[in-house]
Every structure is written in C-alpha cells, then in structure tokens.
Amino acid sequence: MKFTCNQQTLTKALNTVSKAVSNRTTLPILKGILLEAKANGKLIMTASDLEISIQKETEAYVEEEGSIVVxxxxxxxxxxKLPNEEISIESNEENSVLIKTSSSEFTVVSFPVDEFPKIGEKEEIKDDLIFDKEIFKDMVRKTSFAASIDESKGILVGILTEIGREKVSMVALDGFRLALANENMTSAEENKFIISAKIMNEISKIISDDETDDDIRILMGEKKAVFNIGTTEVILRLMEGEFIKYKEIIPKNNDINVIIGKSILLESIERASLLAKEGKNNLIKMTIKNNLLTITSRSEEGNVKEEIIMEKTGDDLEIGFNSKFIIDVLKAIDDEEISMNFKTGTSPCVVKPVEGNSYEYLILPVRIPSM
Amino acid sequence: MKFTCNQQTLTKALNTVSKAVSNRTTLPILKGILLEAKANGKLIMTASDLEISIQKETEAYVEEEGSIVVxxxxxxxxxxKLPNEEISIESNEENSVLIKTSSSEFTVVSFPVDEFPKIGEKEEIKDDLIFDKEIFKDMVRKTSFAASIDESKGILVGILTEIGREKVSMVALDGFRLALANENMTSAEENKFIISAKIMNEISKIISDDETDDDIRILMGEKKAVFNIGTTEVILRLMEGEFIKYKEIIPKNNDINVIIGKSILLESIERASLLAKEGKNNLIKMTIKNNLLTITSRSEEGNVKEEIIMEKTGDDLEIGFNSKFIIDVLKAIDDEEISMNFKTGTSPCVVKPVEGNSYEYLILPVRIPSM
Known part of the structure; x- marks a missing residue:
C-alpha cells in the first residue's frame, strides 16, 4: 500500500472515525484504524468498537492499492502534529508503516487486516429513510440528556425515534424525567427505532463536523442501521425490546398553568441549588401562590429564598423537585417563555412551549420533608 | 456589620483573595474569607493559608461597621451567581449573614472573627522596593517552570530574585535544568529573596487581574514580605536558607554553537516525543553534523527521524535529552531564533538569545543507551 494525502484532510477524517475507537481494551488491534487505499484514488478509514463502526472516505493519490491497520x-x-503539507504513507514488509514528509520520517508498527474486527458488516436493507440534519441534531440535543446513563437499565439508555409521514418524534426517559421532541418532517416511509443516547450524541457530533449539505440517509436492517452523513458512514446496532409506552405517562389534565421567563427561572434555581445539597437529592421547594413563584432550599450551611413574578391560572400549589432535573430541562430549551403545568404536589410537572408542542418534558416531584 | 456593594466589584475581589484559601483543610474557618466593613466606606477582604495571605480593598456603602468570616x-x-446589581450584606446575631438583592435572600453561616488565623500579621520593615509589573510577570514566566514541584526538595521549590541597582535576575533550578532571566531595571536598593515558585505564580496572576498601572511595591521584613499590587496586598513567608551558587554551574566555554529556528525545533521535538516513551525518560537523540540537526527517538511502537537545517560553528556532536526539559524551555522563549551551546555529549547544553542575555537555560543531557 502506498498513498499521499494532505495533512489537514487526514486529520479531519481521523477526528471523525476515531470516535468509534474503544479506549476500554488493551488489545492493540481493537485500538486500531483500518486504512484502505483503493485504485480509484479513494482512501477509506474505518474504526469499530462493539457497538458502532465509523467509516470515512477521502481523496488520496494512491500509488499502490492495499490496506493496513495502524x-x-x-x-x-x-x-x-505534522505540518500542513502532503504526507506519504507506505506499508513496509514486517508489519510497519512509513509516514514521510519533507523533513520527518516515522516508522510505526501496523497490524494485518484480517485481525481487524468485522462488526461493521452490513445486513440486508429493509428500509431507506431520509432525515434532515439540523432537525436530527436539534432533537437529540433536546432529548438525550433524559436517557439513563446506567448501562444496567436496558432500554432506558436509548432514544426512541418515531418517523411518520408528516412528523417525527424522539423520546427518552430514565424513570425520573421524560423528554419528548416533535418536529414536522415529511418522510416517504414510516419507521421507528431505538438507538442508545450515547451513539445518537456521537452521530450528532459527526453531523456537526460534516461539511456537505446533504440530508442523512438511514438504511435500516433487522438488527443494524447504516447512517450515511456526507462521506461518513456509521454502522450501529439497534437496541432490541419494547420501549416504554410513553404517551400513557404524560398527564393530560394538569390544570394549574404557569407562564414564566426561562432564564430568570434557571438562574434562580441554580442559586437555590447552592443550598440544596442535603441528602444529595438537590431538593428545592416551589411555592406557587397568586402571581408569585417562591423557590426555597436549605442545607447545614444556610437557606435561600428566591422570588419570581409569573402568570398563573388554577390553584395555588407547593411542590418539591430535584433541582438538577429542572436545570437540565431549562438548559435544553431555547424559548424565552415557557409553560409549566401542574396538578398536585405529588404528581408530575409538564414543561412545554407557550404555543405548539415542539417539546414536552415531564419531571417527577420529590416529597418535601418538613422544612 | 452592614454594607452594600456591587456584584461585579465583589466578584472580582473574591476571585483575587480566594487564591489564598486552602483547599486541603476540613476546618471550616480555614476555608473562610474575612470581611471587614470600615466606617470610611472601605470593604477589606482577606484570605490566608499557612504560606500566604491576600487582602483586597474595595469601595462599599457601609451602613454599620463590623467584621465577619464567611x-x-x-x-x-x-x-x-447573583445578577449584576447592588447586594446588601448584613451580619445577624447567631453566627449568620444575610445576603440580599431585589429578588434573592440568602442566610448563610458565619464564624467569629477571633477564630480567623493571624498568619497575615506584618513584621518590622527593613527594605522598601519597587518592581515593574510587566518585568516581574515576564521573569516569573521564564523561570518558574524550572523550579522543583517536590515539596521535599527544600530551597529548590523556590525562585531566587536578585535586585541590583541597574539589573534584576530571577533563577530557578531543579537539578536537571536551570532557568535564569535577566532584565535592566533601576532600583534605589539592592536586595535578594527566595519565594516559592507556586507563590510567585499566584502573584503573577494577581498582577494580571490588577487594573491599576502602579508598579509593585515590596516591603521586606526578616521572614516575611508584603507585596502591594494596586489595591491588593499579599503577605508571604520568605524561604530561608542559602540558594545554590548557580553562577558556578553555568558553563562558560561551550564552544559548539548552533543557531536554529525555535518553532521548527519545538515542533520536531514534540513529534519525536511521540515515540520517546521508553523507560519514561522521554529520551530523544540529537545528532549535530555539518549544517543538519537530526533528532531521533524510538519506542516499541516505532521510530522517528526529524531533520532541521541550522547554522553551526564548532565540532559535530551526538547528545541525548529528556525531551520534556527542552520543550519546557522552548515554550518559555518568545524569540524566533535561538542559540544552543554545547561542549560534549555528556555536559550541559545552554540555550540563550542570539544576542543579549535576557535568558539563559541550562539543560543536563541524558546518557544515550545503544540505540
């Protein structure tokens, strides 16, 4: 194998594929990147771990076809660390690669290609979907934080994506909060799939790095999906099992409705959290009375009271929350005004836009001890 | 005690004094800041650990004199986290402080002032010195990295400052390298003192934050010194003992002289370091021959050869270095061209400006095993 490629082009491609390199293993081959130089002037780089395989195609001046793992x-x-110039890369006999520029010469170990894991192999395609890049990224940002990060929680580490003819939804929940994002998007096919939030976030990063204007193309198999993002291809394992019937969880008759400024609420809750460390559940108490929201909390180090003017319809209410769960939600929202809907002090709160339903967050309350 | 002060003013002052707060202790009082509100409209904040005390004076609207530790x-x-507005701070009976803005109200614990450590107390002043701010910062940056970070090394964790009538020097060394900075500066008094590099770096940060144009005023006592930087006062313990006679260490007759580009050398050494991990001493080999500097290194993962054109007078030479020590030196230098002087492959290398003596670095070589 022998090819020449520009330093910047190689660096960008490596930044993308290296997202799939496992750092948990001590087996060198699993920390490898497969380089394939093709006669048609294409260089293909691939990295894989057990869940995801990322492949990137770039242009290169290929003098001799071949492939190698570095x-x-x-x-x-x-x-x-090489300067921005042409880099020549050539495989030697005896499992090594020569990397050369005008003033630098590296010889580094390589591994035979047949030891590289084949988890990136594709399946028969059942469906072929198109997804708008910006909508995908935005919906992942609005939902992924609500998925569980505890691998033992099974399906709760995943995001459910439901693609309809006219709209698309993503939903994640961890037992304490639920995040639902809805967007208008036309699709020729209906489909739904569950992918771990971690991988959905990796795909979002690849979308951000991608310089093409192309939509994402998703090829669905039985157990795997292939995401085509510009010249990058991501092959991933779909999560199996039934997702929680989330529509049944979201309360429909929360008739205490508060309209409030998001930034002022976020800042007040962040301040109240400074004195909400007791018992490690970040407990803050919200008192909704007439047109005033009062947030209080206390710890051994002191106590705090924050007051915010708001609009309210419905009864007065006292309710406790883990402040972290509200902060996560408010940080994911771009709107300056939001609607918060309550029923009782022991039933979930729903956070929504003042108009429309582009997001819906459900947050479970925390019981307030005598405070 | 009761005063009102602007949020931004308080934040800036807290950022400065909190540099002296110990985070190694579990005793709350030692993690405290002393607030003193004076009848003349001054608020004085003080933090101390065992080595350093930082005091900052700001303007405040004082309604009631007093002092407290928070x-x-x-x-x-x-x-x-409070909004940028006036903050009212008032001590309550029962060891607590009330912090109030238009919409927030905090009550936090406080401690009696008499428990606050008195290590910031001053001594009789023996000397009164003036030091240019920018020169001080620049010289600390050029030398502090060469001091030892191992507290058990005694005087080697310090920087020796020598103030003459016409020039000032700072020097630090750790047994493997030495850094010496010289600047022209007139002083009415001669003096020398040793202060730990850690504290010298803290003082540099305080200088960077200071918004006045004033020079630093240093009041020297027997065992302590007081640095006045704008409205900030730093009281610190001087290090005791004799500094190493560094002038005797710096070789005078290194007659192999290389003139080379600093950035290109730094980048080459950084690349060579990627394959210099063996035995953890980051060994790189420099071969100086005719007008070519060749840098090589190897590890189990491969080997590298870097070539740089240079100007040389004197014999050819082979010499090994711990790449970290050369990288530290090159990063501290602003010049684009530098002079490197050698004698043999087993004697120290001296790095200097091509003209003048504003810095002088000495780096011990490492023995090259058969490679």
Whole structure:
C-alpha cells in the first residue's frame, strides 16, 4: 500500500472515525484504524468498537492499492502534529508503516487486516429513510440528556425515534424525567427505532463536523442501521425490546398553568441549588401562590429564598423537585417563555412551549420533608 | 456589620483573595474569607493559608461597621451567581449573614472573627522596593517552570530574585535544568529573596487581574514580605536558607554553537516525543553534523527521524535529552531564533538569545543507551 494525502484532510477524517475507537481494551488491534487505499484514488478509514463502526472516505493519490491497520492514538497524534503539507504513507514488509514528509520520517508498527474486527458488516436493507440534519441534531440535543446513563437499565439508555409521514418524534426517559421532541418532517416511509443516547450524541457530533449539505440517509436492517452523513458512514446496532409506552405517562389534565421567563427561572434555581445539597437529592421547594413563584432550599450551611413574578391560572400549589432535573430541562430549551403545568404536589410537572408542542418534558416531584 | 456593594466589584475581589484559601483543610474557618466593613466606606477582604495571605480593598456603602468570616466557596458561588446589581450584606446575631438583592435572600453561616488565623500579621520593615509589573510577570514566566514541584526538595521549590541597582535576575533550578532571566531595571536598593515558585505564580496572576498601572511595591521584613499590587496586598513567608551558587554551574566555554529556528525545533521535538516513551525518560537523540540537526527517538511502537537545517560553528556532536526539559524551555522563549551551546555529549547544553542575555537555560543531557 502506498498513498499521499494532505495533512489537514487526514486529520479531519481521523477526528471523525476515531470516535468509534474503544479506549476500554488493551488489545492493540481493537485500538486500531483500518486504512484502505483503493485504485480509484479513494482512501477509506474505518474504526469499530462493539457497538458502532465509523467509516470515512477521502481523496488520496494512491500509488499502490492495499490496506493496513495502524494504532489509532499514535497514528492520529503523528498526523496531527505534522505540518500542513502532503504526507506519504507506505506499508513496509514486517508489519510497519512509513509516514514521510519533507523533513520527518516515522516508522510505526501496523497490524494485518484480517485481525481487524468485522462488526461493521452490513445486513440486508429493509428500509431507506431520509432525515434532515439540523432537525436530527436539534432533537437529540433536546432529548438525550433524559436517557439513563446506567448501562444496567436496558432500554432506558436509548432514544426512541418515531418517523411518520408528516412528523417525527424522539423520546427518552430514565424513570425520573421524560423528554419528548416533535418536529414536522415529511418522510416517504414510516419507521421507528431505538438507538442508545450515547451513539445518537456521537452521530450528532459527526453531523456537526460534516461539511456537505446533504440530508442523512438511514438504511435500516433487522438488527443494524447504516447512517450515511456526507462521506461518513456509521454502522450501529439497534437496541432490541419494547420501549416504554410513553404517551400513557404524560398527564393530560394538569390544570394549574404557569407562564414564566426561562432564564430568570434557571438562574434562580441554580442559586437555590447552592443550598440544596442535603441528602444529595438537590431538593428545592416551589411555592406557587397568586402571581408569585417562591423557590426555597436549605442545607447545614444556610437557606435561600428566591422570588419570581409569573402568570398563573388554577390553584395555588407547593411542590418539591430535584433541582438538577429542572436545570437540565431549562438548559435544553431555547424559548424565552415557557409553560409549566401542574396538578398536585405529588404528581408530575409538564414543561412545554407557550404555543405548539415542539417539546414536552415531564419531571417527577420529590416529597418535601418538613422544612 | 452592614454594607452594600456591587456584584461585579465583589466578584472580582473574591476571585483575587480566594487564591489564598486552602483547599486541603476540613476546618471550616480555614476555608473562610474575612470581611471587614470600615466606617470610611472601605470593604477589606482577606484570605490566608499557612504560606500566604491576600487582602483586597474595595469601595462599599457601609451602613454599620463590623467584621465577619464567611465560607469562601459558598459565599463566592452565591455572589458569582447573583445578577449584576447592588447586594446588601448584613451580619445577624447567631453566627449568620444575610445576603440580599431585589429578588434573592440568602442566610448563610458565619464564624467569629477571633477564630480567623493571624498568619497575615506584618513584621518590622527593613527594605522598601519597587518592581515593574510587566518585568516581574515576564521573569516569573521564564523561570518558574524550572523550579522543583517536590515539596521535599527544600530551597529548590523556590525562585531566587536578585535586585541590583541597574539589573534584576530571577533563577530557578531543579537539578536537571536551570532557568535564569535577566532584565535592566533601576532600583534605589539592592536586595535578594527566595519565594516559592507556586507563590510567585499566584502573584503573577494577581498582577494580571490588577487594573491599576502602579508598579509593585515590596516591603521586606526578616521572614516575611508584603507585596502591594494596586489595591491588593499579599503577605508571604520568605524561604530561608542559602540558594545554590548557580553562577558556578553555568558553563562558560561551550564552544559548539548552533543557531536554529525555535518553532521548527519545538515542533520536531514534540513529534519525536511521540515515540520517546521508553523507560519514561522521554529520551530523544540529537545528532549535530555539518549544517543538519537530526533528532531521533524510538519506542516499541516505532521510530522517528526529524531533520532541521541550522547554522553551526564548532565540532559535530551526538547528545541525548529528556525531551520534556527542552520543550519546557522552548515554550518559555518568545524569540524566533535561538542559540544552543554545547561542549560534549555528556555536559550541559545552554540555550540563550542570539544576542543579549535576557535568558539563559541550562539543560543536563541524558546518557544515550545503544540505540
């Protein structure tokens, strides 16, 4: 194998594929990146762990076809630190690669291609979907934080995506809060799939790095899906099992309705959290009375009272929350005004836009001890 | 005690004094900040650990004189998160402080002033010195990295400052390298003192934050010194003992002289370091031959050869270095061209400006095993 490629082009491609390199293993081959130089002037780089495989195609001047596996970290560090000029990469006999520029010459170990894991192999395609890039990224940002990060929680680490003919939804929940995002998007096919929030976030990052204007193309198989993002291809394992029937959880008759400024509420809750460390559940109490929201909390170090003017319809209410769960939600919202709907001090609160339903968050309250 | 002060003013002052708050102790009073409101409209904040005391004076509207100790982290977090408006601070009976703005009200624990450590107490002044702010910062940046970070090394954790009538020097060394900075500066008094590099770096940060144009005024006592930086006063313990006779260490007859570009050398050494992990001493080999500097290194993962054109007078040479020590030096230098002077492969290298002597670095070589 022998090819020449520009330093910046190689660096960008390595930054993308290296997201799939496992850092949990000590087996060198699993920390590898597969380089394939093709006669048609294409260089294909691939990295895989057990859940995801990322492949990136770039242009290169290929003098001799071939393929090789290099250590991702070492190879990436070398390429990143070389000056922005043409880099020649050539496989030697005896499992090594020669990396050369005008003044630098590296010889580094390589591994035979047949040891590289084949988890990136594709399946028969059942469905072929198109997804708008910006909508995808925005919906992942609005929902992924609500998924569980505890791998033992099974399906709760995933985001359910439901694609209809006219609209698309994503939903994540961890037992304490639920995040639902809805957007208008036309699709030729209906579909639904569950992918871990971690992988959905990786795909969002790849979308952000992608310089093409193309939509995402998703090829669905039985157990795997292939995401095509510009010249990057992501092959991932779909999560199996039934997602929680989330529509049944969202309360429909929360008739205490508060309209309030998001930033002022976020800042007040962040301040109240400074004295809400007791018992580690970040307890804050909200008192909704007439047109005033009062937020209080206390710890051994002191206590705090925050007051915010708001609009309210319905009864007065006292309710406790883990402040972290409200802060996460408010940080995910772009709107300056939001609607918060309550029923009782022991039933979930729903946070929505003042108009429309582009997001819906459900937050479970926390019982208030005598405070 | 009762005073009102602007949020931004308080935040800036807290950022300065909190540099002296110890985070190693579990005794709340040692994590405290002393607030003193004076009848003349001055608020004085003080924090101390065992080595350094920082005091900052700001303007405040004082309604009632008094003083109190608050928990630095909690008080700082609250003030930083409040909106930019006037904050009222009032001591209550029963060891607590009330912090109030238009919509927030905090009550936090406080401590009696007499429990606050008195290590900031001053001594009789023996000398009164003036030091240019920018020169001080620049010289600390050029030398402090070469001091030892190992507290058990005694005087080697310090920087020796020598103030003459016409020039000033700072020097630090750790047994492997030495950093010497010289500047022209007139002083009415001669003096020398040793202060730990850690504290010298803290003083540099305070200088960077200071908004006045004033020079630093240093009041020297027997065992302590007081640095006046704008409205900030730093009281610190001087290090005792004799500094190493550094002038005797710096070789005078290194007659192999290389003139080379600093950035290109730094980048080459950084690349070579990627394959210099063996035995953890970051060994790189420099071969100086005719007008070519070749840098090589190797590890189990591969090897590298870097070539740089240079100007040389004197013999050819092979010499090994711990790449970290050269990288530290090159990063501290602003010049684009530098002079490196060698004698043999086993004697120290001296790095200097091509003209003048504003810095002088000495780096010990490392023995090259057969490689």
């Amino acid at each position: 250590i991702s970290k070492l190879f990436g560090d070398i390429i990143r | 928990i630095s982290k909690l008080f700082g977090d609250i003030i930083r």
